[in-house]
Amino acid sequence: MRSAVILWLRFLLVGILAGSLLGQVLVVLIAQANGREMPEVEHLVVPYAIAGIAAIVCFQVAVGCIWALLAMVESGRIYSTRALRWVEAIIWCGGTAAGIVVATAGHLLFLERLGGPGVPLGIMVALVTGSAFVLLMVVMRGLLATAIADRAELAEVI
Amino acid sequence: MAIVVDLDVMLARQKMPVGAFASAVGISPANVAVLKNGRAKAIRFTTLERICEVLDCQPGDILRWEPEG
Numbered sequence: 001m002r003s004a005v006i007l008w009l010r011f012l013l014v015g016i017l018a019g020s021l022l023g024q025v026l027v028v029l030i031a032q033a034n035g036r037e038m039p040e041v042e043h044l045v046v047p048y049a050i051a052g053i054a055a056i057v058c059f060q061v062a063v064g065c066i067w068a069l070l071a072m073v074e075s076g077r078i079y080s081t082r083a084l085r086w087v088e089a090i091i092w093c094g095g096t097a098a099g100i101v102v103a104t105a106g107h108l109l110f111l112e113r114l115g116g117p118g119v120p121l122g123i124m125v126a127l128v129t130g131s132a133f134v135l136l137m138v139v140m141r142g143l144l145a146t147a148i149a150d151r152a153e154l155a156e157v158i
Numbered sequence: 159m160a161i162v163v164d165l166d167v168m169l170a171r172q173k174m175p176v177g178a179f180a181s182a183v184g185i186s187p188a189n190v191a192v193l194k195n196g197r198a199k200a201i202r203f204t205t206l207e208r209i210c211e212v213l214d215c216q217p218g219d220i221l222r223w224e225p226e227g
Contacts (some may be wrong), residue, residue: 157200158189 006074010067017063020056027052041114051104058097065089079144079151087141091134100132165194167214173227182212 028049035045044152065086072078072086105123169179176194180187185205192198206217213220 153200156198157202158185158193158198158205 003074009070013063013067013070016061020060021158024053027056031138041112044049044108044112048104048108051100052157055097055100058093058100062090062093062097065093079148081148083144084141085147087137087144091137093139094130094133098107098126101126102130160224160226162224163193163196163198164220164222165190165209168215168220172213174213179212183208 023152031045031049031052069078069083069086072080072083077083102123105115105119105126109119109123169176174182176187176190177186180190183205185188193201206220209220210217
């Protein structure tokens with residue numbers, strides 16, 4: 001694998017990670033601002049800020065997993081069963097993040113009876129993109145498992 | 159394994175040490191041992207070709223089928 005590609009991707013991942021840290025700070029600031037503007041939602045500031053931070057943590061963990069997978073690609077060890085665990089972690093991160101977003105938006109919509117037309121739309125988007133991402137990763141995981149099995153079989157050929 | 163590799167017989171006949179045979183064929187001594195011990199699961203045609211070349215023999219001189227059981 002071209003090391004320039006991996007290096008550039010690593011650089012971008014660091015940038016994305018930094019951006020997500022900024023996002024975590026922004027989530028808190030936006031939640032506080034909303035709480036000040038609308039005192040009726042003040043009790044939601046802390047739990048929703050935590051939910052936002054947690055969803056971004058999932059994203060960050062997934063980026064970390066991609067980093068680990070990149071290291072394996074670089075050293076030529078990607079076709080080993082250890083790589084499957086990192087992909088599994090990415091799947092769980094994607095599922096958890098989508099779950100947090102759907103649960104938070106659902107709570108806002110159905111239990112608090114708040115939020116405009118954007119909230120159901122957000123639930124739909126989170127459900128569709130979240131499940132599509134998870135299913136795509138499951139397919140990728142299957143492909144990697146097949147490639148690992150093929151590699152192992154080929155390694156036995158003399 | 160129903161397919162038997164008669165490599166040790168051929169090597170003894172040619173009086174060729176394993177190390178020299180491995181480097182002449184271009185495979186590792188470990189893989190030569192795998193072939194000799196009958197633990198090999200597959201062999202490339204190119205490897206077989208070089209073995210025949212080095213030992214000056216036919217594939218049938220090295221590979222033999224034995225009914226299992």
